[in-house]
Amino acid sequence: MSITPFLVLSGLLFSIGAMGVLVRRNAIVVFMCVELMLNASNLAFVTFARQHGNLDGQIAAFFVMVVAAAEVVVGLAIIMTIFRTRRSASVDDASLLKY
Amino acid sequence: MIAFWILAPLMVVCALGMVVVRKAVHSALLLAVVMVGLAVLYAAQDAPFLFAVQIIVYTGAVLMLFLFVLMLVGVDTSDSMVETLPGQRVAAIVLGVLFAGLLVVAVSQATYGAAFGLEAANADGNVPGVAQLLFSKYVFAFEVTSALLITAALGAMLLAHRERLTPKATQRDMALQRMRDYAERGVHPGPLPSPGMLARHNSVDTPALLPDGTPSELSISRVMRAHGTVRDVSHDRLIAAEVESDTKQLGPSRTLDRQDEAGER
Numbered sequence: 001m002s003i004t005p006f007l008v009l010s011g012l013l014f015s016i017g018a019m020g021v022l023v024r025r026n027a028i029v030v031f032m033c034v035e036l037m038l039n040a041s042n043l044a045f046v047t048f049a050r051q052h053g054n055l056d057g058q059i060a061a062f063f064v065m066v067v068a069a070a071e072v073v074v075g076l077a078i079i080m081t082i083f084r085t086r087r088s089a090s091v092d093d094a095s096l097l098k099y
Numbered sequence: 100m101i102a103f104w105i106l107a108p109l110m111v112v113c114a115l116g117m118v119v120v121r122k123a124v125h126s127a128l129l130l131a132v133v134m135v136g137l138a139v140l141y142a143a144q145d146a147p148f149l150f151a152v153q154i155i156v157y158t159g160a161v162l163m164l165f166l167f168v169l170m171l172v173g174v175d176t177s178d179s180m181v182e183t184l185p186g187q188r189v190a191a192i193v194l195g196v197l198f199a200g201l202l203v204v205a206v207s208q209a210t211y212g213a214a215f216g217l218e219a220a221n222a223d224g225n226v227p228g229v230a231q232l233l234f235s236k237y238v239f240a241f242e243v244t245s246a247l248l249i250t251a252a253l254g255a256m257l258l259a260h261r262e263r264l265t266p267k268a269t270q271r272d273m274a275l276q277r278m279r280d281y282a283e284r285g286v287h288p289g290p291l292p293s294p295g296m297l298a299r300h301n302s303v304d305t306p307a308l309l310p311d312g313t314p315s316e317l318s319i320s321r322v323m324r325a326h327g328t329v330r331d332v333s334h335d336r337l338i339a340a341e342v343e344s345d346t347k348q349l350g351p352s353r354t355l356d357r358q359d360e361a362g363e364r
Contacts (some may be wrong), residue, residue, distance in 0.1 A: 009204030019195030053215025070251035
């Protein structure tokens with residue numbers, strides 16, 4: 001099967017994730033949308049690995065997963081800390097650095 | 100490739116639903132569907148190792164972490180619909196649709212030729228092939244990953260840890276505080292009224308009724324009041340008032356008086 005459908009799906013998922021990051025206010029949902037974007041890029045990596053016939057793309061996807069796991073752990077800890085002090089998980093409320 | 104044509108629309112619908120639904124828990128569950136779908140697509144593209152890692156790391160660990168944090172954050176998980184920047188939502192949707200269109204057109208215009216396929220690379224099996232690359236060409240990146248993971252674990256511990264500044268109140272301290280409140284402010288020292296007391300239902304969302312028929316705020320959990328799931332008992336109060344007026348019209352009768360007393364107690 002040609003790789004075009006996989007790449008189209010990857011692009012669609014990526015833009016849905018990007019749209020979610022821009023539209024949603026809840027920090028946790030924004031985070032999930034970031035994860036969706038990372039997953040979409042992984043799909044493109046795996047698809048191109050099949051296209052080129054070597055495993056480097058799969059290795060790249062593996063590293064993306066590792067970094068995403070670390071990012072989720074730290075990001076959720078930050079969200080928890082902000083929620084503890086401000087009693088809110090909205091990205092609009094954490095704006096103290098602006099002033 | 101039937102799997103792709105079944106999964107792809109499902110995944111796109113679930114991803115859209117994830118962005119649209121109000122409750123964060125529903126978003127997390129829809130994201131789980133997308134991630135399992137992606138795992139199946141990896142398996143279909145000769146990447147069984149990534150299939151397993153996707154299931155274990157994403158649907159197993161990352162999503163559980165998301166759900167765990169949602170449980171901790173709890174009440175305040177629904178989005179506010181107030182726009183801080185005017186027109187930002189519409190602009191974001193328009194830009195997103197344009198970006199998706201751009202990506203789809205660009206990707207489908209390009210010609211890639213026939214896929215090389217991974218039969219040669221996976222000759223010894225996919226996992227040995229990945230391991231061969233990971234521990235030779237990418238060994239430095241792999242080692243750096245360990246530093247990243249340790250830093251992330253330490254950072255999460257540091258951020259989530261809270262130092263106790265005051266000693267933990269013992270049962271004795273709490274009892275003394277309760278008696279002090281009673282002496283100084285007249286707060287009732289006994290247990291709080293249980294929900295449903297003297298009301299028509301005894302479920303936890305029904306506030307206890309006071310002798311005058313007003314609901315008691317103390318009998319309902321604070322969390323339920325924040326969720327807005329407390330049962331409305333104003334109707335019960337009307338019924339109580341009717342019964343009261345009926346009994347007054349009927350005049351003093353022993354049985355009804357006794358019922359009234361029981362109701363007031």
